[in-house]
Amino acid sequence: MYFIPFAAAGFAVAAGLFVLLRQRGLFVHWMFALCMAALAAESVFTGLCLQSESFLDADTWLRWRSVATALIPGLWLVFLLSFASEDWRGPLRKWKWLVAASFALPLSLPTVFSRALFEGFPALAPFATWAVKPGPAGYGLQLIMLFCAILVLMRMERLLRGSTGHFRWQIKFLVLGIGCIFGARLYTISQTLLFRFVNMEVELLNDAALVLGALLMARSFTRMKTMDVNFYVSREMIYNSVTVLAVGVYFIVVGLLARLTFDLGDSKSLALQALLILLSIAALLAFLLSDRLRKKYRRAISRHFKRPLYDYRIQWAGFTEATTSVLDIDVLCERVARIISRTFDILQVSIWLLDESMQDAHLAASTAFSSGKGEEVRDAGALVLRLANIMKSLNPPPELDYLKGELPHELYDLGGEEFFESIMTRHCIQLRAAGNLVGLLTLDKIVGKDSALTFEDFDLLKTMADQAASCILNIRLAEGLRQAKQMEAFQSMSAFLIHDFKNLASKLSLTVQNLPVHFENPEFRQDAARSISQGVEKIKIMCRRLSDLSQGVELNLEPTDINALVSSISAGLNGPLGGKLRESLSPVPEIPLDQEQFKGILTNLLLNAHEATAENGEIVVSTAAHDGRLVLTVKDNGRGMTREFMEKSLFHPFKTTKQGGMGIGMYQTKTIVEAHGGRIEVESESGRGTVFRVLLPIRGKG
CATH class of the missing domain: 3.30.565.10 (Histidine kinase-like ATPase, C-terminal domain)
Structure with missing residues (x-):
């Protein structure tokens, strides 16, 4: 049992050195190392006290232990002000008098008022461990440590509750580790304040918690490169802290347990029980703070306690299977219209596509308009274009239901019920992809006299509409890319041919330039005639190649x-x-x-x-x-x-x-x-x- 304090000191020193050696230039790293050093020193003096054979030696080590304890409030206050702060100098300047008091007041108790630290000398407790009754100075030191523990726990709570995402993932185990260390101190300090005895057996819980805390913090150190992180906590989060409430409830419970323990006369395993409770609480918090677990139980609640209207996995699998391999826009729109009509029991489903200039709307697929009603479709297309131009400017884009009066004021001038009946539309959903309005999905005549689409219907419809719009945009982009590649091939081959003509012209130009000088030379005339003949043949070959420029080389x-x-x-x-x-x-x-x-x-x-x-x-x-x-x-x-x-x-x-x-x-x-x-x-x-x-x-x- 006596090895626990020395093991705790080793773990604390290792944690401090690990952080310090990672990046020595950071102030927050130095403060963390000093905080862990103070805890390590306290644990060492605890171990030496437990090993003492005389009350004089025990008294000496207890006094040195009190000096180490007195360093903890000031060091941890500076660490809390510098950790997760954009500029540590500002908070330190703002709270400089509090920082000075957090060092001066605790240190004065075991030094200046050392005679009032304990009442008498340590004595052996019933279980062969030293115990001593604190004096006024010792009692004051315990109260200061109580406020220190509450302050640290409040700060850790604020960090944990206010953090999200990657930052929460990084600091989660650091917060749990520090919480274990000072949560255990709440218990040991409460025992001292309630029973007015510093029992070294109970103090062993601090050392066990230090080992556990160092191990938990080591997990965070693998996730964060430095402790120099910036984080802002809102005032509302500060005011809504539950730490003070939890500490108050804790002291009430501890008081009742202490009275019960006295009445029953069984305090043999009190420290061990406290350690087991601490381990259980730490494990439970680590378990509940897991992002993966939170996602799993949310999914389980949604899956097992709320019956959805649709099996979204089946709907999505069927929709994607029917649309992803289609390379023709008209075929795609026809399939989407049929799927929506069948899924939602809607008799009239139409998909209208807009051109990039928003000057034309044409019917891509419909279960409402027949192909033979050309004039009717053209008239409806003009009306849909008016609707699309207005809806394009609406933010957020609405899902319209004109029978319920859910019309933005911008649409009142379109003509009301007659307008929507003329384009066979009760509901209208925008087809948007990459921020562009590519078309409109119009729905009418839902099976059932008073049937209306529910929120679940609209959610699934919006998902299908977004996917359809994305597929339409991709097909358009693919077609544009194909045409661009054809034009690029045409331009490349044209450039090749023009360059060949340029080379031929250069060759003939050199011949013409040298002709006056070397005309009397028969060999030159022969070469010139050959060059001209080859040039003419080259021109004929290139002219034949002009007929198929798009085929590449x-x-x-x-x-x-x-x-x-x-x-x-x-x-x-x-x-x-x-x-x-x-x-x-x-x-x-x-x-x-x-x-x-x-x-x-x-x-x-x-x-x-x-x-x-x-x-x-x-x-x-x-x-x-x-x-x-x-x-x-x-x-x-x-x-x-x-x-x-x-x-x-x-x-x-x-x-x-x-x-x-x-x-x-x-x-x-x-x-x-x-x-x-x-x-x-x-x-x-x-x-x-x-x-x-x-x-x-x-x-x-x-």
């Missing part, structure tokens, strides 16, 4: 000698490029390529290299086979590119640094290479040239 693969293809392109460009081009071709196997597409790739790379190099620059095109891939390399010693441009712009469409450029060439090149199952790599530094490598699988697209 299509490949016409055939076995190709890449070296022959490179030589053919080089022969056509070397003259216009001014002799910059040099070949370094290694033997490589044939691979399947779209020759026309690949000619465009190589032409684009060579023209880019030409634009990046000076007149005396050099361009080297080489081929090699490596690790099952054919590697085509185009290297120049031109101006190069920055890393930022390569990462953010090079292969992105419509981004270029060239005057008159389109920013599509390298994007097109990358797209075609990847369509062949290959990839393109680039190495470059500003001022040091550029190397492009096109890597293609030798065995075809993988």
Whole structure:
């Protein structure tokens, strides 16, 4: 039994050090560590007193224990003012005199008035533990500790009752731990005040509660990184505190139990009984404060003690199964109308959809209007549009029942009963999704003469309407996305073709520029004629591709000698490029390529290299086979590119640094290479040239 105080001291020191070492710079952490240190010191002196063999030693340790006890009110008051406070300095300045008194007054009792601390020396109680009668100073210290315990418990109650959500989840066990520590003190202090004896056997309950409190607080420490949290408690919460009431009831009960104990003469297990009661209360509070348990018993009450009108699980499962896989709005609306009609016994259900501009309302599905009544539907649509434009501005949006007179004043001018009868509407529910009004759900002719929809009906109807509106909006967005992708594909292919025309124009332009200079050279005339012929053929091929722009990149693969293809392109460009081009071709196997597409790739790379190099620059095109891939390399010693441009712009469409450029060439090149199952790599530094490598699988697209 005597080991309990030392174990309690160890747990208290461990808790304080754990919080302090987590973040030493926080004032609230230092105060918590000091609070736990004071409790630990008190427990140590309790243990030493219990082990004393003489009344003089017991008296010495009891006096030291009183000094440690006197530190508790001031330290815990400072902690309470700094914990869960936005700025701890403000409360301390506001209550500085109370803080000073909470230190000075308790400490003066065991020091300045030490002679009045006890009446006589400690004596052995009937169960071999020391007990001493407190003097006036000792009695005053007990009263101060009583007020301290009540103050701490009131603060913990305020925190717990005012907290919600994640903050409550974090502090719940911290509050329970501190509550255990000071709840036990209420019991021990009440015993001292009632019986006018400090019994060390009873004081052991404080140490046991300290162990339990430290364990509970450790649970909170795993949930919160620091104790520097901000929390505001309203004044109403302060005034409605139940702690004072609970303490008053407690003292009445303790007084009655004490009288009963004296009458029966059985006080052997009083401390043990108190400990068991404390454990039971702590366990019960932890159990009742569980968020999961609270949710479970609320659900159980709703499920077992209130019979719902609908089995919502079955209704929701059937509704979602019928609507989630539908990709056509008209089919979706038709299914929703049938489900609502069948579920609520409503004969006339109509779903009206609005366009984005709120200029038109068309009937998407109905069990009221037949498809043959076109003029009737058009007239009703115009009236529904008037209704929708008014309801759009109403906040909160109403669920209308015109037979009950539940009409906002904005709808009085629509025409009353005749208006709603003309559109076959008794109830009207908005179809809203993402804050937008996408349509109206109108209901009429409920089975039964005086039948009206109940709150449960409206709840389920609102849920179905929200889900239907969400599905309608998703289908519209999906259709818009599909059209946008088609347009994007069209624009991409158009850009590719225009870029090919631009490359061809550049090639022919170089030929025309060099024509006056080299016209007398027969070889040049031959190359020029070949270039013009190839250009005309290229134009014919591109014109054929214009007929199917939306199909993306299509490949016409055939076995190709890449070296022959490179030589053919080089022969056509070397003259216009001014002799910059040099070949370094290694033997490589044939691979399947779209020759026309690949000619465009190589032409684009060579023209880019030409634009990046000076007149005396050099361009080297080489081929090699490596690790099952054919590697085509185009290297120049031109101006190069920055890393930022390569990462953010090079292969992105419509981004270029060239005057008159389109920013599509390298994007097109990358797209075609990847369509062949290959990839393109680039190495470059500003001022040091550029190397492009096109890597293609030798065995075809993988």
